[in-house]
Amino acid sequence: MDNTEVVNTQDELLEGKATGKHPKGLWVLFGTEMWERFNFYGMRALLTLFMVNALLMKEGDVTIIYGGFLALCYLTPMLGGFIADRFLGNRYCIIIGGALMAIGQLLMFLSASSFESNLGSAQMLMWVALGVIIFGNGFFKPNISSMVGSLYPKQEKSKLDSAFTIFYMGINMGAFLGQFICPFLGDVKDADGIRDIHAFKWGFLAASIAMVIGTLTFIILKNKYVVTPEGRPIGGLPSESTAADFEEGETQTAHFSGKSIGFAVAIFVLTFFGFQYLFVDHIGFGSVGMGEFVKAIIYPFIYSMGLALAFLIMSATENKVERDRIWVIYIVSFFIIFFWAAFEQAGSSLTFIADNQTDRHIFGWNMPPSMVQIFNGLFIVILAVPFSMLWDKLRANKKEPVSPLKQAIGLGLIALSYLIIAYNVKDLGNSGLLAVKWLILLYLIQTMGELCLSPIGLSLVGKLAPKRFASLLFGVFFIANAAGYALSGTLGSILPATGDKFVAAQEQNIDLQKVLDKTYQPTPKELFLLAQSNLADTDFGKDESLKKEVRDLFAENNKIIAAQRGEFDTKVKELQKENPDAKVQFKMDLAQLKFPSDDQLAKIKNDNVIKAEYKSFVGFEIRNLFEFFMVFVILCGIAGAILAMISPILKKMMHGVN
Structure with a gap:
């Protein structure tokens, strides 16, 4: 749509006409997601340090637990998406998810309030809290993303990249606030560098309050603003959907035959034990406590579930165009595993490096180590709109890269970030301190990579997924995130001994x-x-x-x-x-x-x-930080190069969608 033809009034949007403005419902979802990400990323910033310093857990185990926790957070959206599509709808699932996450953070507050009097009970409370947060995230995450795509009529689908980038700015504005306020309250050290381990609870309490605010925001504003251009509610009960909610000629309900479900179950069982044998006996990750559980259970479950769902969804497709587009989602999802494995070092190995071997002084202020992650959210807030404008300008000039190529660029950027920091830690030795500016530069480059990959991936699913199982396919997309997060935990566990x-x-x-x-x-x-x-x-x-x-x-x-x-x-x-x-x-x-x-x-x-x-990875000893960072350079560099090479093929399979 030519920008000169845009009508800039919200009233005309509600009449179903094309407009240059984004609907107000986007800003409601923006605000809801902002508070949810405040809650999640604020807790994430403190989690590993809390487990090591207050709950006295092993650092290697903590890294694996962290990766497993994030993986499960992005596995449950598959369940949440299915329940929304078939039973409760997006709206009710978002409310349930928000309430569960607020309760989970409150349990983290109670854990951080009781560890000194009863360490065992505090650890048990933490496990229960993480479980509640995992299921809350599963209900919340795929459904709010799915609703963004539903705000736009067919003639405005080209604006989804821009919409998801704005939505992504909300995600990271929340992340920025959470990663500032929660560490400010919860990661406190005195002038001598001694950590107040009793302060963690205030960070978790702030996260819980943020989730309550986000959930109430959605409940109060959803009926007025989260509607179609014609004014019909978006994300209601599936039984209340009408033909107007679907593309012309599209089936309104996904039908899975008993035979297809049976085959999918068989595929899951066979591949689960196959992957289990592969990961446990042949990959050769160094064993680090909970790492055995991740290798033996979570990894096989993730990949087996992905393959089983691929078969099940393909069995319900109606034509070659649908099948090709869904295959693009699966192929791209595989490559982003490597991005998230590298990116999610922020909450584990990079936090430990910030705590143990980094000079964190900025203008005379010694920044808490858990707060160093804040630069990712800050740079997203600064760069999200310029990136959105960049895609719009390239689209207008017919020079916009196809979505898979944008994601390949994201992988290349994260490889570059680790290459730069690898050479800056090469000569540190056991006692040298890394200047915090290099971590800031790393987060800047990774943020640019994230903007090329994550919102574009969400947009791609929104544009390619058939409406009748859109939320389920968003859940499938998040399986790739889960696989990346699980891998991030295992890769983080090979962090070699640092100065402390x-x-x-x-x-x-x-x-x-x-x-x-x-x-x-x-x-x-x-x-x-x-x-x-x-x-x-x-x-x-x-x-x-x-x-x-x-x-x-x-x-x-x-x-x-x-x-x-x-x-x-x-x-x-x-x-x-x-x-x-x-x-x-x-x-x-x-x-x-x-x-x-x-x-x-x-x-x-x-x-x-x-x-x-020394820790090892696929048979190679990781003796120092340089070798540790080069693992991510190689993995992401190779993945990005391959995805870039096959992008022209994927473009054809997308059948006109960019």
Whole structure:
């Protein structure tokens, strides 16, 4: 549509005429999504640091749990999309999802309020909270995205890229606010750099309040503004849909035969065990606690479900055009797995690097490590409208890249961001600090890549998906996000030892560098100490009795170590009142700790139960941060190049959709 022919009045939009303005319903969905992302990203910024510092969980396990949590958050949209399409509609699912997420964040607040008095109960509350948030996200996420596409009549579908980019700005405005306010309240350190672990609860409470605001915003404004150009409600009960809600000639309900469902179930079962065998026995990721669960259960489930749904949806297609367009969604979804695996290091490995080996001073202010992620949301807010205008201008000049090529550019940009930071950490060693400006630059480049990939992907699904299972296909699209997030957790777990790890080992009179380089053979007790302090990985095999004994000792020792650190911090503060420049290094009182029996210690050593060694990925040792970052350069670079090469083929399969 030529911009000179645009009629700029909202009244004409409500009459069903083409207009240059976006409908007011977009801004209602924008605001609802903004508060939801405040809630989600604010919690995400604190989650890994909370688990390590307050719940005393192993850093390697936490990274895997983080990836698994995000993966499950993007698996449940498949369920939420199905329930919306067949039973409840988009509106009710959004309200249910918002309420669940608000409750989940409140449970995180309770967990962060009780860990000191009862660590076990606090950990259990956290698991329940994460489960509630996962299902809340599943109800919320696909349905609000689906409603954006439904706001526009057929003659204005070309504006979807612009609409989704604006919508994406709402997502990231919320992310920006959440990643500023929640860490400001919850990730608090004093002048000596000592973290107040009791402050985490206020960040989680802020996230809960934000979700309540978002849900109420939607409930109050949905009937007035979230409507079609003719004024009919969008996203109501499927039983109330009319022919006017669908494209001309399009079937209104997806019909899946019993035979198709049976075949889909068989495909899921067979591929689940096939992928399980592949990931557990042949990929060779270094084992890191919960990583075994992710490899054995979540990975196979994600890919098997994706294949089963591909078959099921294809069985309900009505013509070649539909099939080709759906295949484009699946092909593009595969490639974005690698983008999210790299991008979602923000909440795990990049946060740990910001905490442990980064000089975070900006104009004299020492930024909390969890807040460094804020630059992604900030840059999205700044760049979303310029990118939207760029696509509009290129479209007007008939030079707009096809959507898969835009996404290939996004993959190339994220590879570039990691290449730049890889060369800036190459010579840091064990004690050097990375300047925070390089993390800021990384987030800037990754933000540009995200704007080329994520809103464009949402728009592509909105334009290619048949209306009768649009929400289900949005759920399928989010499976790719889930796969990427699961992979991000496993890749994050190969993060090599950084500066703080060597200091922690020195507190126990252990030279970690010599241990890693195998120039020193640690004693069984030293191996146990390294595992206790998150400096070594554990693999008990099938020896459940030894596993329970060691894990129980870890739990007891965590309390002893926390008490020792508390006493040390108090003494340092008293000392610094007399001498502000006094620096005293913490030394763990090993005599207070509890160790396994001599026989168990011998077994730990002889059976290689505790491994203090470099992490590995597909057989290659990751010895330093340079090699760690180059993993993402290679994965995303190759994926982007292949997607760019096949973009002309995908363009033909899209049958006129750009």
